[in-house]
Amino acid sequence: MNDPMMVEVKDLHFARGSTEVFRGVDLQIPLGKITAIMGPSGTGKTTLLKLIGGQLTPDRGQVLIGGQDVHKLPRRALFKLRRRMGMLFQSGALFSDLDVFENVAFPLRVHTELPNAMIRDIVLMKLQAVGLRGARHLMPSELSGGMARRVALARAVALDPDLVLYDEPFVGQDPISMGVLVQLIKKVNQALGLTAIVVSHDIKETLSIADYVYIIADGKVMSHGTPRTLDVDEDAHTRQFVHGEPDGPVPFHYPAPDFYDDILAPAGQFS
Amino acid sequence: MIDRIAALGRGTLDVLMAIGRAGLFLVQSVFCLPSREGFYLWVRQMHFVGVMSVAIVLVSGLFIGMVLALQGYTILVGFGADEALGQMVALSLVRELAPVVAALLFAGRAGSALTAEIGLMKATEQLTSMEMIGVDPLRRIVAPRLWAGFVSLPILTVIFAVVGIWGGHLVGVDWLGVYNGSYWSNMQDSVDFVGDVLNGMVKSLVFGLVVTWIAVFQGYDLVPTSEGISRATTRTVVYASLAVLGLDFVLTALMFGDFG
Numbered sequence: 001m002n003d004p005m006m007v008e009v010k011d012l013h014f015a016r017g018s019t020e021v022f023r024g025v026d027l028q029i030p031l032g033k034i035t036a037i038m039g040p041s042g043t044g045k046t047t048l049l050k051l052i053g054g055q056l057t058p059d060r061g062q063v064l065i066g067g068q069d070v071h072k073l074p075r076r077a078l079f080k081l082r083r084r085m086g087m088l089f090q091s092g093a094l095f096s097d098l099d100v101f102e103n104v105a106f107p108l109r110v111h112t113e114l115p116n117a118m119i120r121d122i123v124l125m126k127l128q129a130v131g132l133r134g135a136r137h138l139m140p141s142e143l144s145g146g147m148a149r150r151v152a153l154a155r156a157v158a159l160d161p162d163l164v165l166y167d168e169p170f171v172g173q174d175p176i177s178m179g180v181l182v183q184l185i186k187k188v189n190q191a192l193g194l195t196a197i198v199v200s201h202d203i204k205e206t207l208s209i210a211d212y213v214y215i216i217a218d219g220k221v222m223s224h225g226t227p228r229t230l231d232v233d234e235d236a237h238t239r240q241f242v243h244g245e246p247d248g249p250v251p252f253h254y255p256a257p258d259f260y261d262d263i264l265a266p267a268g269q270f271s
Numbered sequence: 272m273i274d275r276i277a278a279l280g281r282g283t284l285d286v287l288m289a290i291g292r293a294g295l296f297l298v299q300s301v302f303c304l305p306s307r308e309g310f311y312l313w314v315r316q317m318h319f320v321g322v323m324s325v326a327i328v329l330v331s332g333l334f335i336g337m338v339l340a341l342q343g344y345t346i347l348v349g350f351g352a353d354e355a356l357g358q359m360v361a362l363s364l365v366r367e368l369a370p371v372v373a374a375l376l377f378a379g380r381a382g383s384a385l386t387a388e389i390g391l392m393k394a395t396e397q398l399t400s401m402e403m404i405g406v407d408p409l410r411r412i413v414a415p416r417l418w419a420g421f422v423s424l425p426i427l428t429v430i431f432a433v434v435g436i437w438g439g440h441l442v443g444v445d446w447l448g449v450y451n452g453s454y455w456s457n458m459q460d461s462v463d464f465v466g467d468v469l470n471g472m473v474k475s476l477v478f479g480l481v482v483t484w485i486a487v488f489q490g491y492d493l494v495p496t497s498e499g500i501s502r503a504t505t506r507t508v509v510y511a512s513l514a515v516l517g518l519d520f521v522l523t524a525l526m527f528g529d530f531g
Contacts, residue, residue: 053403075407083405093400096392107404110308110411155404165403 006031006163006195007052012061014044014051021047023219024061034189034196036210038203040241043216045199046090049165052197053087054078065163083111086156086164090171092148094140100127100151101136107158126154129191130184146177150184157188163195164188170202178202182209203242207231215241293488300413300487312415320381320416320483321423325430327380328373332431335372336438339363343439344447353447357454358461360439361432365462365471366527369432371519374478377424378511382486385416386507389490390500398491413487420483421476428475470526477518482511 007029014022021044029035037045050056052063054070063070065081073081094103104123108114114122127133130150140148149169156164166185170178186209189196200206207213207227214224215238222237223230230242239245256262343359389412392398398408436458443449462468486507493503 055399055402079402079405079407081405082403085403085405087400087403089396089400091396093396095397095401096395110404110406152400 006066007197008062008064009048009052010062010064012048012051012063013059014047014056015059016047020219022051022058022061025216025219025221027214027221029195029197030212031195032189032193033211034185034198034209036198036200036206036213037216038199038201038206038213038241039216039222041201044219045201045216046167048216049087049167049197049199053082053085053165083107083159084162086159086161088149088152088156088164088166088169090168092140092143092145092152094143094148094151094155096140098140099136100132100138100140100143103140103151104155104158107155111159122158123154126158127151129188130154131180144177146173146180149173149177149181153181153184153188157192157194160192161194163197166196166198166200168200169198170200170205178205185209203244207242217241289492292492293484296409296413296488296491297417297484300409300417309410309415312411313418316415316419317423320385320419321426324377324380324423324427327376328427328431329434331372331376332369332434333438335368335431336360336364336435336440337442339368339435340439340442340447344443344449353443353449354453355457356439356443356449357436357456357458360443361436361458361462362467364432364435364439365467367471367519367523369428369435370471370474370478371515373428373431374424374475374482374515375512377420377427377479378482378486378508378515381420381423382482382507382511383504385420385483385486386490386493386504387500389413389416389487390493390495390503393491393493394495394497394500408491413491416487417480417483420486421479424479424482425472425475428471432471470522473526474519474522477522478515481514481518485511485514 007027009025009027009029012022012025013020025048027035027037037048039045047056051058052065052070054063054073057071065085068081070078070081094100095106098106101123104126105119108119108122112119124133124136127136130153132147132150132154135143135147135151140151143151153169169181169185173181182205185196185198188194189209198206198210207230210227212224213227213230215222215230217237222241223233223235225233230238233239233242339360340356343356343363344353347353347355347359389398392408392412398412401408401411440451440454444451444454489503489507489510493499
């Protein structure tokens with residue numbers, strides 16, 4: 001991994017109340033590559049994206065994007081930096097009062113002085129790339145989940161950003177939509193040469209497009225490597241996650257009192 | 272005992288932190304630099320917050336004016352002072368009822384809608400996605416709504432007062448037979464532009480700011496779940512109504528409380 005670093009996460013600590021989400025996470029996201037951050041549900045993958053995007057502030061550690069410490073930037077500079085980033089949300093997060101065309105045109109209208117004719121051309125090109133040029137007049141409420149995510153992808157890359165963050169892009173998708181999204185993410189990355197961070201727990205799909213993978217569990221990076229090296233990794237955490245084993249270092253049961261005692265607890269002592 | 276003291280301390284800290292957040296939120300939203308696009312957004316919100324509230328204000332103003340005239344007449348006629356009906360209706364409306372009732376209606380109609388709208392934007396990650404696109408939601412979503420509420424409530428208050436006076440005229444003059452000339456001339460003699468009309472407008476400006484501030488802050492600061500939205504919407508109506516009634520007393524005491 002000798003590529004220049006686009007995003008660097010150094011010794012990241014973050015807690016929600018008394019729960020420690022991250023206890024010293026270090027990541028290096030190379031330029032122009034697709035890096036996947038994976039891990040079981042509830043390990044804070046989305047939180048990590050929010051920390052990288054500057055929406056949350058860490059208790060300790062740094063997130064550097066292009067050498068700039070995201071959390072030391074003043075509000076205005078942070079918003080300026082975000083113009084070079086795109087983010088695909090799990091829900092799509094399309095603006096419900098704007099139609100598909102205006103949703104994709106939104107970043108162009110607010111950040112550029114381009115004439116309307118040029119904005120129209122760019123939006124139609126982006127919609128064509130995600131296969132939804134014909135759906136430009138639909139409102140977000142009229143789209144299926146997969147379509148909404150494709151529109152959101154078109155909007156995320158409308159300004160041709162340097163970095164795109166994907167938050168669980170494959171969750172809740174039917175096999176066709178999932179296949180389309182997998183191809184789109186790969187295609188967008190290759191065509192625009194942008195750096196991508198994909199947060200996901202869909203192993204097969206993510207490993208098929210990722211250049212490098214970090215697996216997070218227990219608030220730390222458990223292992224990292226290329227998809228090929230992780231597939232043969234002997235580490236218990238990695239093996240359990242990559243091969244989808246139900247029990248292992250990540251227990252099947254949420255911590256609870258003894259089952260026998262719980263079932264036979266006398267009335268009046270139910271908790 | 273220690274637990275109770277700790278809980279009290281935690282509660283106090285939470286309230287103080289919420290007040291601090293609300294204060295920062297207001298300052299950051301109000302002092303956004305105006306832009307041409309911001310003006311269009313403000314006009315859209317003036318329609319949503321102001322124009323859409325006109326119907327409820329017209330109907331309420333009309334009925335309150337009519338009831339005032341009916342109640343006032345039954346008392347005044349006992350003293351043979353029914354000709355002072357116009358004065359009574361106008362002063363009650365301009366000083367008190369128009370600013371207060373319009374603000375309460377505004378909190379119920381526009382305030383709750385603003386909270387639910389912004390809350391739903393937060394729950395569906397629209398605010399977060401706006402931030403990630405590099406657009407400050409305080410500037411694009413909150414500021415136009417705050418300014419629209421601040422400007423539209425005084426206008427709604429004027430509409431309320433005018434319709435109320437007309438409603439009073441309908442009942443007092445057209446129905447109960449009070450002399451038309453004395454209805455208007457008594458009103459003209461007794462209502463002072465600065466002391467009554469302007470003071471009423473100052474009240475409605477304060478109410479406009481407070482009600483809209485509470486509504487947008489509750490929407491922006493809520494827990495993004497369906498229960499959170501429901502609670503925040505209720506809080507908006509309750510807090511805004513209490514704030515309006517409490518501030519009304521304070522402002523009235525400051526404006527009209529000098530008996531020395």
